[in-house]
Amino acid sequence: MTATLLRRFPLLTIVLAQLFGTSLWFSVNGVGLSLSRDLGFSEADLGRLTLTVQAGFIAGTLFIATTGLADRFRASRIFAAACLAGALANSGFVLVADHWPLAITLRLLTGLCLAGIYPLGMKLVIGWTPKHTGAALAWLVGMLTLGTALPHLLRGASLGLPWEWPLLGASCLALAGGALILALGDGPHLPPSSGKARLLDGLAALREARFRAVAGGYFGHCWELYALWTLTPFLVAREVTRLGASPDWIPWLAFGVIALGFLGCVGGGALSRRRGSLWVARRALAASGLICLAYPLVTWLPPTLLLALLALWGLSVIADSPQFSALAAASAPRERIGATLAVMNAVGFALTIPAISLTTTLWELEGAWVLWWLLPGPVLGLWAMHRLPAEHLATTATGTAKD
16 A cells, blocks of 8 residues: 555544554453463453553653654654554563563553554644544544454454464554554644643643533543443453353453444544534433443343443443543633643543552452442533533534534
8 A cells, every 4th residue: 555545545544543553552451351361360450450551651641742752753753653662562561471560561661652642643633634623533532442442352353362362463453553654644734833842831721611621521531431441341251151151252242342432432523513512522421421320230130231231331431532622622722732631631541540440459349339439430520511601512513513
């Protein structure tokens, strides 16, 4: 595939590269049950590996934001280098999985590399499709969702093979994603550099009531989202066991539950053109919150119904994510939007760490009741968004429709 052909379809190239690159994020979770069986990993151990990736991503995002790295070098080269380094770190985990300090270190490095993939993908979208950024963002977050689910698909497709194969497969996909972006290059519409970002500028934006309300909703969303994705294989395994079905179904069903979020992102993006991003974000967060509340109360239902409810949760839990990004971009002070969004993302991902740690540690003790620890996220997020004025809803709807 030539560079000329890739540049005819830049958005397709970017979202595919994003899909391949972000398959590194939950690569270990995709083989989590195999690691439990072969190496004796507990649910808490798998949770620690996941939150280490989150910590690496946060550190990497703040480093890029505060050093101005993305302004000094071409975004496509940073993306490609991050894919290469992430693929090596992810592959290295295969060699050191039974040596805990080294395993943790490599997952931290993987998270650092992801900071050069996901945020830089957004910058590449702006550079190639400036007139359709809102719609493109829904596809980009949708591909992040599919990338998160992809390790479970790789595990399902490699049943009967050693657990190392899906991890190596994710590394190969990341290399392919980096190669695609390297061939594509930077778009012609990237905005000029605004200089070195300052974290204090981003924190100052929280004094703005409208932005603070949007950020509050996003923080609640983050508390729920990644912890649920981490727990999905455990929840699926519970229902597969109750069905008396083969454990081989677990990775396939876990992939399906998480991957449905892609449809939620794209569908929410389309709906936001008519009703506005705030309308979609509120309802998606409310839907996921209601399922979070109800799920532990109905665990007596037939397993097939609970799997259907889990699928609905997977559809709704990520549908608000691109809308929060659109709302934040519209609410942040224009003169410091880069630092503001960097701080918002860093705080949001930081909140995923205690949520993942708490729920995975208590899973063995509480089972499905552990889901109620996620409930404060949607509740507080909706409370924060309730303070957004009506005129902001109308402005956002109009702005989104113009994308």
